[in-house]
Each structure stands twice: as C-alpha cells, then as structure tokens.
Amino acid sequence: MKQRETTRTIQIGPLQMGGDNKVYIQSMTNTYTKDVAATVKQIQTLERAGCEIIRVAVLDKEDAQAIKEIKKQISIPIVADIHFDYRLALESIKSGVDKIRLNPGNIPKREHVKKVVQACKEKKIPIRIGVNSGSLPNRAEPTVALMIETAKHHVDILESLDFYDIALSLKATDMNLMIETYREAAKVFPYPLHLGVTEAGTAFTGGIKSAMGIGILLYEGIGNTIRVSLTDNPVLEIQAAKEILKNLGLKDKVPNLISCPTCGRIQFNMIDIAKKVEAYLLKVNKNINVAIMGCLVNGPGEAKHADIGIAGGGGTAALFRKGEIIKKVKESEIYDELIKEIDNFDDSIYDKKEAS
C-alpha cells in the first residue's frame, strides 16, 4: 500500500482530519432532522456501530435549530447538509454544528457567502464542498476535468475570502470517473478528501461498488474520511466502511471472520453458523481472527492463522486455536462455545506486535 497523501488538516469538533490522521467513518441520517427523538436514536445506534461523524439534512429553520438539542444527546461531531440557503448555514452554526456541507457557488450573493464564511471562521468550523457527477452545472455530462473545474470554482470562492478549512468530495456513480477524479483532486487540491460513490445502490451492489472505488483510492493513499452510501439502513454503511478500512489495515479492533466456501467435504450446516457468528462479531471491538470451516480434514490447517476456529466433523466439531485442536464439542453447542472463546480472547498480543 502506498504511503498516505498528506493534506492540510481541519478540525471537526474534537476530531482532526487530514494530514496523517486516521481515516474517519461517516454516515448520514435518514430521519427528519427536526424529529429530534428519531434522529438522536438513529445517531446513537450509528455511534455504537462505529460511526465517527454524522451528517444531517437541513431543509429549513426547524431542522437547523434541532441540531442544538441533538448535539446534547450524541457524542460524535455533527455536520449540517445545506443546499443554497445561507441562512440555514448561519442558523446551524448558531446551533453549534461542527461542520457545514455547502457549495458556496450555489449561493447567489457574495455578501451572503461572506457572512457564512465569517461565522465559520469565528467558530473554527470547516466547510465541505461536495461535487456530484449527477448535479454538475447545466446538467453537463460529467468528466474528470469538469468535476475538478466545478470543485475549483467553489474552492476559489472560499479561498478568495481567506478561508482554507475546507474538505472536498467529488462523488460519481461511474467507478472509473470516481477513481480518476479523486486521483486528480489529490494532485490539484491540498484539502482533505471525503471519499464516496454516489447513488451506489442497495447493500449488496452498493457495498461492492464502494469497496472497489473507495478501496482502490485508500490503497493509493488517497482519502481522509469515507462514506459508503447505501439504499438501506445506515448501520450497514458503517459495517461496510469498517470492513473496507480493516482489510486495508487502516482500522484496528475490528474482528476478522474467516470461513471456507464449503465444498463436497462439508460436515455440518456451517453457513447458518457463520452468519450468526458474523452478526455477533459486529458488536465485538477486538483484534481477533475467527474461523468457521466445513471439515476437520482440511479446516484447521487451512485456517491455521485463526485465533479461534471451529471445524465440522460429523456430529461433533473441533475447536482449534492457531491450527491446534483444543476441544471437541457437540454440533448443537458450536455457536455457544465459539462465542465463549471470542469473549474470553485477550487481543493484547496484537497490541504488543504493533508496539514492537
């Protein structure tokens, strides 16, 4: 993996983004922001799943004012997503928002942009400029050059007001366009990049597209925060984002499930157990490799790097650690035994490895 590109840094509440800071996971609520109870509930669920920054849509004054109450009940930074109306940006800033998503070129009067910039400067709030392949000026056909030019137009406005606390996103639906545009943006702009594939689709297709686009860029050292956009429960966005980061070595304390693809040698109904264990692991914050293997003959050997694993063996199954069988268990007890081992596993061995 390439060394990470260094960018300017921005401050989002307690988090510093860009430079050599970690890559943050973010998502967006799909509740009505003015419905404080529902929005807080969703944000708290996302926080527990691993969300580090949350964005809410601000459509009117009530939404902007709701941010104040929402902020009291959550512990991650909150971003106001605003289209066109500078007054909503000012109101959100008054409510204590940590970041604004707004394209200054969409605000017709410069004096209004100035007001927003001034308020952001006073509170040290950054602005994300979001260019989207589907909403380029005059509905033009998206190209890399046009995406960059559009972003530059917005960036120039902020820079002309001596404002540099900027993050940028240049999302596209087309994978090649998305990757090429971000690569170019990393060369042209010194600002932190928010990566995402727009209109990616439902959990399965959208998850694959996002893993490809976001994963390729992160591998190249590009990107400071990611959002996996899915037409589904946003909790799945967090789970997908964690998988992407974990598999690139950019996220710690996320378990890894190893499971064989199954074949004619399979000796127990492992697909259901693998799914159940995978669901359980979503709540575990540890470095641990867990293996579920279909047969005893090949399973422990094929998964010998697993910290704990199970391999089926006709009525009974074998629990193994690092390829060595430690115990035989009844098929009906596989899940419970495995969970017990996962809960008891001390992952400090990985801390020592990292420290050395």
Ligand code: SF4
């Ligand atoms: S572990 Fe056994 S069942 Fe699973 S793929 Fe390998 S040989 Fe087949």
